[in-house]
Amino acid sequence: MPLTDLASIGWTGGITGRRTPALYDADVPIQLSDRNPSVPADRLLGELVPPPRFADVSFDSYRPASDQPSQAQAVDRLREFADTLDQAGARRGWFKRDKAPTGPAGIYLDGGYGVGKTHLLASLWHTAPGPKLFATFVELTHLVGALGFHDAVAALSDFRLVCVDEFELDDPGDTVLVSTLLTRLREAGVRLAATSNTLPGKLGEGRFATEDFMREIQGLSDSFASVRIDGEDYRHRGLPEAPASQSLEEVKTRAQRPGASFDHFVDLSRHLADVHPSKYGAMLDGVRVVCLEDVRTVSDQAVALRLVVLADRLYDRDVPVVASGVSFDELFAPPLLEGGYRKKYHRAVSRLVALAREGAGLDEA
Structure with a gap:
């Protein structure tokens, strides 16, 4: 199912919502938006x-x-x-x-x-x-x-x-x-x-x-x-809220690490619609850190639920996340956080915030 409403995730640039070719660095070998694994x-x-x-x-x-x-x-x-x-x-x-x-x-x-x-x-x-x-x-x-x-x-x-x-x-x-x-x-x-x-x-x-x-x-x-x-939530006992998002240059620098992936948020959001959720875990094979450009607030429920599944697979595999754009406590629009699936969205935010903290500490490690 294609992502038909790019505006719903805050995308305002470009006709197709794709990032420019110049950002596809040859030194970054992994792009989740190019992966659609076969899982027997x-x-x-x-x-x-x-x-x-x-x-x-x-x-x-x-x-x-x-x-x-x-x-x-x-x-x-x-x-x-x-x-x-x-x-x-x-x-x-x-x-x-x-x-x-x-x-x-x-x-x-x-x-x-x-x-x-x-x-x-x-x-x-x-x-x-x-x-x-x-x-x-x-x-x-x-x-x-x-x-x-x-x-x-x-x-x-x-x-x-x-x-x-x-x-x-x-x-x-x-x-x-x-x-x-x-x-x-x-x-x-x-x-x-x-x-x-x-x-x-x-x-x-x-x-x-x-x-x-x-x-x-x-x-x-x-x-x-x-x-x-x-x-x-033990992940945030005595800790600050979501860390500030990174600049694009910081994200691109982290993406040079071995095993790093680098995707535009819109590219990845659109790609998830074409991959069965059972394959989201396999998409992360060999990935040590996920780097995302231009994370946007999501208001479309179909997009949001796919991101919830991806967040669960990232958290399960303890994969840090480094991202530019909005911070993860702003990932889901308020109406989603008040609707019937709010517990899923709150769990996803909780887990993504924890992974973002790990991503922010990569240089220190």
Whole structure:
């Protein structure tokens, strides 16, 4: 789908919205806007593990806030849940185990962005015996699309634990798809764990009003024991807001680093419309820092949601970002931050601000 409204992201120059050829420096080998990788289904499945940022986390490395008792309580609940997974044992297909596991079929971590939900979910995954899978909600829907529903159920039914991070419902179709998938996995004895910014019974409120949609959510929520995690965004505790954007010359200088990418924001925004979101991670293969020219405020929701997915993949891979233009706390227009997808946008801003800080510190490092 082409980016049809360049004005919506603040673009005012040029007929096509492309940057001038002079900025395509020969010394910059990577351009994300030129990448459209082929990602086979077996790679999609094989890569469903905690992302590099959370590759070494544990319950012990989580630091509960002293003024937020729910955080320490969440660690205790997850440790208890992990202890029950040894009872689950590996199973094949639809055959029953001799010994049924105790405890809930799933555990659901509910809390705002930046309270450490992904850290705790990844810690659970690292603690649990295999076979096990860790995926974002979006990655799980992409996997089903790649394998087909029945093959996905067959492949995932052999897992002891399936972790789903950022369980957010973008449309009723995805809701029914994932709800049905997790129901089948639960029937096969797979234990489930998930994170979200909203209680399971409240997902979808303010976005959709259909009775069938809410019924689907409620049915899924019955499978989980909900654990609330309160607190402020740890990424910004005691820290300033988004760092100031860089000048174009500073961005171009950083783009000379090995493994750096360099794209105009409009080029990249348009390109994302032509790349399936399941490939956004593969687009970043070999990229150590992302450099962007002329970041603009986005008001088009389709553009914004694609940028959310890209922000998640950047954050997962701990890729610093250096950018000129508006700062990332101004990336999404106010109406978007007040709409039904506001939690997604706030999470993306939180993560991009953290990556921008890392990008600003590259010279010091």
